[in-house]
Amino acid sequence: MTRVNQSRKWFEAGNYLFLSLVSLSVLLPFLNILAGSFSEGSAILQGLVTIFPVNFTLENYAAVIHDAGFWKSFGISVYITVLGTALNLTFTSLMAYGLARRELKGRSTILLIVLFTMIFTAPIVPTYLLVKSLGMLDTLWAVMIPSLVSGFNLLITISFFQNIPDGLTEAARMDGCSEYRTFWSIVLPLSMPVMTTIGLFYAVAHWNGYFAAMMYIRDASWFPLQVKLKQLMDGTAGDATSITMREGVKMATIIVATIPVMSIYPFIQKHFVKGAMIGSVKG
Amino acid sequence: MKKKAITTLVCISLLGSLMAACSGKENENPAAANGEAAAPTVKLAMSDRNMPYIVSSPNINEDKYVQKLRELSKTDVRIESMPQGEYSKKLNLMFAAGELPDAIQVINGITSPEVASALNNGAFYDLNELLDKYAPGLKTKIGKNLWDSSLVNKDGKIYAIPGEAPTPNNRIVYIRKDWLDKLGLQVPKTVEEYLNVLRAFRDKDPNGNGKADEIPFTGRKNFDFGNVFFGAYDASPEGWKFENNQLIPNFIRPQMKEALKLHQQMYSENLMDKEIFLNQAADWGKKIEGNRVGMWVHAAEYPDKTATTNKTLNPPIEFINIPAPTGPDGKGGNLIGSEVNPLSAWVIPKSNKHPEHVLKFLEWFYSADAQKFLNYGLEGDDFTIENGKMVYKPLSTKADQEREQIHLQWLRLIGPSYIHNQEYMEKRENGEYVATALEIATGEGRINDGMDMPIPPTLTSRPELQFTGLWMETAAKIITGRDSLDSFDKFVEDWKKRGGDQVIQEATDWYVKNKGASKISN
Amino acid sequence: MNKGVDVNAVMSVGLAQQHIRKRSYFMKNWQIYSMILPGLLFFIIFKYIPLAGSVIAFQDYNPFKGMLGSEFVGFKHFVNLFTYPEFYRVLRNTLLISLYQLVFGFPAPLILALLLNEVRKMAAKRVLQTVLYVPHFLSWVILGSMVISLLSPDAGLVNLALNAFGLEKIFFMQEPHYFRSIVVASGIWKEAGWGTIIYLAALTGISPELYEAAEVDGAGKLRQVFSVTIPSLLPTIMVLLLLKIGHILDLGFEQIYILLNPLVRESGDILDTYIYDVGLLGGQYSYTTAIGLFKSLVGLVLILGANAISKKSTGNSIY
Numbered sequence A: 001m002t003r004v005n006q007s008r009k010w011f012e013a014g015n016y017l018f019l020s021l022v023s024l025s026v027l028l029p030f031l032n033i034l035a036g037s038f039s040e041g042s043a044i045l046q047g048l049v050t051i052f053p054v055n056f057t058l059e060n061y062a063a064v065i066h067d068a069g070f071w072k073s074f075g076i077s078v079y080i081t082v083l084g085t086a087l088n089l090t091f092t093s094l095m096a097y098g099l100a101r102r103e104l105k106g107r108s109t110i111l112l113i114v115l116f117t118m119i120f121t122a123p124i125v126p127t128y129l130l131v132k133s134l135g136m137l138d139t140l141w142a143v144m145i146p147s148l149v150s151g152f153n154l155l156i157t158i159s160f161f162q163n164i165p166d167g168l169t170e171a172a173r174m175d176g177c178s179e180y181r182t183f184w185s186i187v188l189p190l191s192m193p194v195m196t197t198i199g200l201f202y203a204v205a206h207w208n209g210y211f212a213a214m215m216y217i218r219d220a221s222w223f224p225l226q227v228k229l230k231q232l233m234d235g236t237a238g239d240a241t242s243i244t245m246r247e248g249v250k251m252a253t254i255i256v257a258t259i260p261v262m263s264i265y266p267f268i269q270k271h272f273v274k275g276a277m278i279g280s281v282k283g
Numbered sequence B: 001m002k003k004k005a006i007t008t009l010v011c012i013s014l015l016g017s018l019m020a021a022c023s024g025k026e027n028e029n030p031a032a033a034n035g036e037a038a039a040p041t042v043k044l045a046m047s048d049r050n051m052p053y054i055v056s057s058p059n060i061n062e063d064k065y066v067q068k069l070r071e072l073s074k075t076d077v078r079i080e081s082m083p084q085g086e087y088s089k090k091l092n093l094m095f096a097a098g099e100l101p102d103a104i105q106v107i108n109g110i111t112s113p114e115v116a117s118a119l120n121n122g123a124f125y126d127l128n129e130l131l132d133k134y135a136p137g138l139k140t141k142i143g144k145n146l147w148d149s150s151l152v153n154k155d156g157k158i159y160a161i162p163g164e165a166p167t168p169n170n171r172i173v174y175i176r177k178d179w180l181d182k183l184g185l186q187v188p189k190t191v192e193e194y195l196n197v198l199r200a201f202r203d204k205d206p207n208g209n210g211k212a213d214e215i216p217f218t219g220r221k222n223f224d225f226g227n228v229f230f231g232a233y234d235a236s237p238e239g240w241k242f243e244n245n246q247l248i249p250n251f252i253r254p255q256m257k258e259a260l261k262l263h264q265q266m267y268s269e270n271l272m273d274k275e276i277f278l279n280q281a282a283d284w285g286k287k288i289e290g291n292r293v294g295m296w297v298h299a300a301e302y303p304d305k306t307a308t309t310n311k312t313l314n315p316p317i318e319f320i321n322i323p324a325p326t327g328p329d330g331k332g333g334n335l336i337g338s339e340v341n342p343l344s345a346w347v348i349p350k351s352n353k354h355p356e357h358v359l360k361f362l363e364w365f366y367s368a369d370a371q372k373f374l375n376y377g378l379e380g381d382d383f384t385i386e387n388g389k390m391v392y393k394p395l396s397t398k399a400d401q402e403r404e405q406i407h408l409q410w411l412r413l414i415g416p417s418y419i420h421n422q423e424y425m426e427k428r429e430n431g432e433y434v435a436t437a438l439e440i441a442t443g444e445g446r447i448n449d450g451m452d453m454p455i456p457p458t459l460t461s462r463p464e465l466q467f468t469g470l471w472m473e474t475a476a477k478i479i480t481g482r483d484s485l486d487s488f489d490k491f492v493e494d495w496k497k498r499g500g501d502q503v504i505q506e507a508t509d510w511y512v513k514n515k516g517a518s519k520i521s522n
Numbered sequence C: 001m002n003k004g005v006d007v008n009a010v011m012s013v014g015l016a017q018q019h020i021r022k023r024s025y026f027m028k029n030w031q032i033y034s035m036i037l038p039g040l041l042f043f044i045i046f047k048y049i050p051l052a053g054s055v056i057a058f059q060d061y062n063p064f065k066g067m068l069g070s071e072f073v074g075f076k077h078f079v080n081l082f083t084y085p086e087f088y089r090v091l092r093n094t095l096l097i098s099l100y101q102l103v104f105g106f107p108a109p110l111i112l113a114l115l116l117n118e119v120r121k122m123a124a125k126r127v128l129q130t131v132l133y134v135p136h137f138l139s140w141v142i143l144g145s146m147v148i149s150l151l152s153p154d155a156g157l158v159n160l161a162l163n164a165f166g167l168e169k170i171f172f173m174q175e176p177h178y179f180r181s182i183v184v185a186s187g188i189w190k191e192a193g194w195g196t197i198i199y200l201a202a203l204t205g206i207s208p209e210l211y212e213a214a215e216v217d218g219a220g221k222l223r224q225v226f227s228v229t230i231p232s233l234l235p236t237i238m239v240l241l242l243l244k245i246g247h248i249l250d251l252g253f254e255q256i257y258i259l260l261n262p263l264v265r266e267s268g269d270i271l272d273t274y275i276y277d278v279g280l281l282g283g284q285y286s287y288t289t290a291i292g293l294f295k296s297l298v299g300l301v302l303i304l305g306a307n308a309i310s311k312k313s314t315g316n317s318i319y
Helices: A004-035 A043-046 A059-065 A068-099 A107-119 A124-133 A142-145 A151-161 A165-172 A179-190 A192-208 A210-216 A225-234 A247-260 A265-270 B002-022 B050-055 B064-073 B084-097 B115-119 B128-133 B136-141 B144-148 B175-181 B191-204 B230-234 B252-270 B281-289 B302-311 B354-363 B368-376 B398-410 B420-425 B433-441 B457-461 B469-480 B485-517 C008-027 C028-056 C075-082 C087-106 C107-117 C123-131 C140-150 C157-164 C176-203 C208-216 C222-245 C254-261 C262-268 C273-282 C285-312
Strands: B042-047 B076-082 B103-106 B160-162 B174-177 B215-217 B240-243 B248-249 B293-298 B319-322 B340-347 B385-388 B389-392
Touching: A004 C140, A043 A124, A043 A165, A043 A247, A043 B191, A043 B281, A043 C123, A059 A068, A059 A247, A059 B002, A059 B354, A059 C075, A068 A107, A068 A142, A068 A151, A068 A179, A107 A151, A107 C285, A124 A142, A124 A210, A124 B084, A142 A210, A142 B252, A151 B191, A151 C176, A151 C222, A165 A179, A179 A192, A179 B128, A179 C028, A192 A265, A192 C176, A210 A225, A210 A265, A210 B084, A210 B248, A225 B050, A247 A265, A265 B115, A265 C123, B002 B252, B042 B084, B042 B354, B050 B136, B050 B215, B050 B398, B050 C123, B050 C222, B064 B076, B064 B293, B064 B354, B084 B103, B084 B115, B128 B136, B128 B215, B136 B354, B144 B160, B144 B469, B174 B281, B175 B191, B191 B215, B191 B252, B191 B293, B230 B240, B230 B252, B240 B433, B240 B485, B248 B485, B252 B340, B252 B469, B252 B485, B252 C157, B281 B293, B281 B433, B302 B398, B302 B433, B319 C254, B368 B420, B368 C222, B389 B457, B398 C028, B420 B433, B457 C087, B457 C208, B469 B485, B469 C262, C008 C028, C008 C222, C028 C262, C028 C285, C075 C285, C087 C107, C087 C176, C087 C273, C107 C123, C107 C176, C140 C176, C140 C254, C176 C254, C176 C262, C208 C222, C254 C273, C273 C285
Parallel strands: B042 B076, B042 B103, B215 B293
Antiparallel strands: B103 B340, B160 B340, B174 B293, B174 B319, B240 B248, B385 B389
């Protein structure tokens, strides 16, 4: 037995080492940007900044915070992310619940229909015309509705729902519960891991979204954050008169734009708890 | 606990939907203050040119400069600012959806594919008579060359109002004055002299940090801002030459082989940035401002701004502009471009029922009022009046530099650039740089017989035939020493066979048709 | 002779019964179908209706003339694609990179998730999880130039290390035979952490009783992974794998575009960069749509095939 414990200890130590190294490698670029955001511009240009700020300064963040346009688009991104994700979760989970029933007639066909749309994407112009004809152009709905249900997230949710023992749902039905009731009271509470997972995926997709907003919104004052960010990044090409953007400001902007969404995960980690379903089905 | 979360989400959704419903469109044209007739509304669509000040604005139509523009021009201007990077995509979508503004800024005039196809479908006004009737001043103030350019003129009809290019030749050499002085070097003229200077830059550690990290010459990917040595051989890769009754691209001519030989030599001697094929704009800028580069190429328009910025760097860097290296024929320089500003010409869609408003508005840009505003900006913010004289505030921060772009360049929809305004330039910090730069730019340059040519049809379905495709691959391999110089001949043969001959035919047809015929009579 | 039954009557009664049964089936399960309906409508309205616009791949589409007014040209654009002299190169590069990503990139998040799962201390586990997915949020615009700097012969860390070991500097970014590996490796590095999230979520659903039973049977930790963990994760793994196969010709355009330069085009030019080059010239909607259709068609054939195989062998499938 001691031998097993020994090899177990070696494994754990090795595991920690490996994961730490990987984490470090992954963290370094981010630390570099973080350091740059607190550094003076010239130092960055000369490559002096590695993972610690050089000539520490808060002027980059000051520039970002005083930029009124930045905060407006930040707010728009928050709005899109929160509302959009709420809509996503509602429609996706309902549809997945229905399609999780393996014996349901027409299931295969519907899934094939969904799969097809994941492989074939429509060209830009017809999609744009559709959005226009629905009157959504130049509104934030155009950014949220065309991505209402992601086929990928739908399939994942179906797969998770199918993991819930049939015994539970059978029991509920026999007790006279409607499908909606079963969904709300039994299935959803047991599905927090997958709901938080796809919730996270949807939220990140909204937050990072660029293309839909760029296409459908004509009034530049309603652009969400990522569009503004991309424009600022592109600013070094061609016409800009100073050779480089304010490097430090660029980095501060990146930090401010990515921190919110990166911080979601620690808050939802508690839902990834083991054993949510243990003991729920007897015999 | 979970139910509470869901209820919260539902409430947010409802609230959100309400907000969205109420998020009305922009305030419409507010009624004129006094009892006068309301100023005519002119809706414009234009590129934001990625200018930081414009991009960061929460609402460009409420910006104080735009408001001043409205006041001075007595026109209610409403601007739809579109991202530069997606400009042609957005234009296409605009055309497809059919909701067009009163005037559209076009890039590369009417030759860009989306505009050209819209034009062929009769989307824009033929402006000749409208100009005579409503804005004859434009016809007299804008030179004939511009009206004749293919960028605005098709088959003798004028479809767009041209903005003036600040300077047709807009690429000149920038070289480190402090390095030249430190090493006791003369200003080079010929290619050979340039090479010797570059060698000194490479070997003698002019930036004084003890490391051999100098990059004598650099440019960007695809030789963007970096093809000045090709000019010495009259072989600028984007240019065309009419020879032996054919309009052929420079990159298949024998002079190109000579130019490639030079570049190959420069690369192997470490006189050229080894990463020249990888440099994005940001990388390029970093190297220059990071005190490593001896010679580079940039616009002739704004060396004054570069000079101002460079003095704030740590360590500061000092440059001068000098004529480009001259080749075997004693001449050199980059391609001379159009007098029409490729970034700004204006078409008027026929869906606009009052084209005269646009025309009168544009005509205003040539007035003294307009020039004063565009050059000097706003009183208080950009200049002050002391003892009856105008005192221009110096640009102390980058934020200032970015802000001045809106009146100096962005809102200058048409009309002459400020760099030609002597009085203004004298007051401008480092304005003398611009004077020198303009002198150099007008004194050199290579003629591009294919200037303003719309993209030949075969090229649109075979993009690899452009200079950024097959030629760039071949050139990169030759220059880095991977392939021999003679692989160039094989490339030319290959290019012609794969459709190049057709491209030549189409280009030649265009040339004969457009350069041979006489233009519209004024 | 009335022995025989009127076959027609029987049949029509049978059909009617079937019909009633079908109708009553739908009626009985109306709630389920009502839950599926909104999502289904979404797919039909927002995905299928615009898909009809793919017809422009068979036209010389002019946005001004619209779909009804543009000229029909049949397979002209497809022929153009297949006669593109570098078509084979572009297709080959796309497939190769996809294959490498499948072989190396697909298992990476899974393995990482399994390793993370073995971390005892909750606090450490949480921190590691959060840190690992950070690169997912940084765009390729930034990461791309970081990769290039890292590999730079100038002052890049990798070359500095090589030098320290007495080896010669290598200009990685300009050597065609390194390019695909750089793309795949940097892609894994960026996305593996993010990819663990799904697996970690799935792992929470495995009952510990299964592990206990396996341990009683004498299975060591590694055996348990293969006998309990992987089979339990199989549905999730198969869905992800099948979808990856369906997107075999869809690589990350942005990453490759940023890393690409003229010297490595022979290994790095892919369908998506070709589409981009065509699109840059503007107005080539029909051609780019045709290329997109081609990619989708290949993906569809593959995923249908893979789905069938998976159904037979593992019992898991998408539909």
